[in-house]
Amino acid sequence: MTAQERRLAAERAERRAATLKRLEKSSGKLATAAIARMDDQLGWYRRMPPEHRSWIGLVAQAGIAAFTEWYRHPDAPQAISTDVFGTAPRELTRAITLRQTVELIRTTIEVMEEAIEEVAAPGDEADMRESVLVYAREIAFATAQVYAQAAEARGAWDARLEALVVNSLLSGDADEGVLSRAAALGWGQPSQVRVVMGSAPDGDSELVVEAIRRAARYAKLHVLTGVLGKRLVVVVGGDKEPVHAARALIGQFAPGPVVVGPTVPDLLSATRSAHAAAAGLRACAAWPDAPRPVLADDLLPERALAGDQAARRQLVEEIYTPLDEAGSALLETLSVYLEQASSLEGAARMLFVHPNTVRYRLRRVTDVTGYAPSDVRSAFTLRIALALGRLTAAGEQS
Numbered sequence: 001m002t003a004q005e006r007r008l009a010a011e012r013a014e015r016r017a018a019t020l021k022r023l024e025k026s027s028g029k030l031a032t033a034a035i036a037r038m039d040d041q042l043g044w045y046r047r048m049p050p051e052h053r054s055w056i057g058l059v060a061q062a063g064i065a066a067f068t069e070w071y072r073h074p075d076a077p078q079a080i081s082t083d084v085f086g087t088a089p090r091e092l093t094r095a096i097t098l099r100q101t102v103e104l105i106r107t108t109i110e111v112m113e114e115a116i117e118e119v120a121a122p123g124d125e126a127d128m129r130e131s132v133l134v135y136a137r138e139i140a141f142a143t144a145q146v147y148a149q150a151a152e153a154r155g156a157w158d159a160r161l162e163a164l165v166v167n168s169l170l171s172g173d174a175d176e177g178v179l180s181r182a183a184a185l186g187w188g189q190p191s192q193v194r195v196v197m198g199s200a201p202d203g204d205s206e207l208v209v210e211a212i213r214r215a216a217r218y219a220k221l222h223v224l225t226g227v228l229g230k231r232l233v234v235v236v237g238g239d240k241e242p243v244h245a246a247r248a249l250i251g252q253f254a255p256g257p258v259v260v261g262p263t264v265p266d267l268l269s270a271t272r273s274a275h276a277a278a279a280g281l282r283a284c285a286a287w288p289d290a291p292r293p294v295l296a297d298d299l300l301p302e303r304a305l306a307g308d309q310a311a312r313r314q315l316v317e318e319i320y321t322p323l324d325e326a327g328s329a330l331l332e333t334l335s336v337y338l339e340q341a342s343s344l345e346g347a348a349r350m351l352f353v354h355p356n357t358v359r360y361r362l363r364r365v366t367d368v369t370g371y372a373p374s375d376v377r378s379a380f381t382l383r384i385a386l387a388l389g390r391l392t393a394a395g396e397q398s
Contacts (some may be wrong), residue, residue, distance in 0.1 A: 016071075018121035019128055026119050031061040031395040033115075034108040041107065044100055056096070060108050064266070070167045071128075101143055109136045129349055137237065144314050161185060162209075163226035166233050169267075170274045182224060182267055190222050190237030195269050196293065199275040200232035200256035208232060211252045219248035231281070235270055246293040257284035279308040301384040312388050319369045319382060320389025326368050331386070333361040338383050353388050 038045045046052065070150050094105075112132050120128040162185055201208055205227035212234055216223040222237035232253055236245050239281050244261045259280035261273030273296075278298035283306040287299065296303070303311035323330050333351060337358065340346035348355040362373050369385075371378035 015121045021122045026332045034060045108245040124281045165225040195261040195274040195277045198253040199256045201254040223234040279303045315385040319385035
């Protein structure tokens with residue numbers, strides 16, 4: 001360095017040392033001015049409880065103190081996020097939003113910028129102004145980092161809590177505690193709830209869950225979801241028709257069957273929907289051409305064959321018992337019709353009645369059960385229901 005360069009460097013160091021002393025003396029005054037301006041300009045700050053305002057005041061003081069230390073050693077690595085935000089509890093990130101944090105930092109920086117002429121040593125104003133700008137950039141990145149870490153931690157906790165709620169519904173351990181945990185996750189009180197279940201796609205389960213949430217927000221549905229083993233389970237709440245609601249989410253499932261459990265009135269009742277959906281998913285192999293998504297109730301015969309006792313009871317209670325109570329003629333006519341390969345004339349000959357009588361009785365079967373014997377799929381369901389009903393009746397008689 002030349003003599004002139006050394007002289008200029010010495011003068012700059014002297015000015016910087018003088019500025020640093022003045023900055024140290026003014027730090028308390030700057031913090032007080034920043035807090036006063038927040039109280040004057042930020043309505044949300046005025047409305048906060050005293051405890052939170054005091055924490056924010058400490059953050060402002062720590063920010064100015066951190067700038068002083070940073071100004072003393074501008075080239076040394078500084079953990080600004082720790083210096084500034086370490087004075088406040090983690091709960092403060094829940095008390096104030098990121099936008100509000102940006103506002104309070106902007107207010108503090110503005111106070112510091114306005115005080116440059118007063119604080120900086122003569123001739124050092126430009127250097128200090130540049131330092132404030134650089135520090136503002138660093139504190140902005142530190143703020144983003146703090147909130148990102150808080151969001152990640154909160155997201156990880158919410159994901160575990162959500163998986164716990166979904167698992168409780170599947171295992172049948174749902175209680176009032178499940179409702180409170182679901183409420184903490186933002187679950188409202190939709191009047192219609194059903195469980196959608198299918199295979200989970202490969203890859204990060206957190207990305208799958210987030211994709212489900214995005215699709216649900218777009219479709220205006222309430223959801224609780226989780227990847228449990230190889231299954232993707234979604235508890236869906238909303239007034240949309242079940243299949244339509246499932247179609248809004250189906251793109252997030254892996255290839256293969258997707259089963260929609262029956263609609264229930266509330267979250268605690270979703271255990272029944274979850275059991276039906278799980279049983280339907282296991283039984284889908286018996287119906288390769290099943291639609292996607294498919295209702296668990298449309299899989300009743302396959303579920304019954306697979307050993308699902310709930311499906312067996314449902315077939316007996318919703319099909320066999322109403323037909324039996326409607327009169328022996330309906331049961332006999334349906335049985336003969338199915339045995340005669342769905343032939344009206346063949347059934348009429350076996351029953352010694354006119355084909356129109358058979359036709360009338362079959363319409364009555366449809367009215368009573370909701371299943372049309374002339375439809376191949378419905379005929380299969382009716383046949384299984386008749387067999388189960390007879391087995392149940394025989395067991396009761398013995």
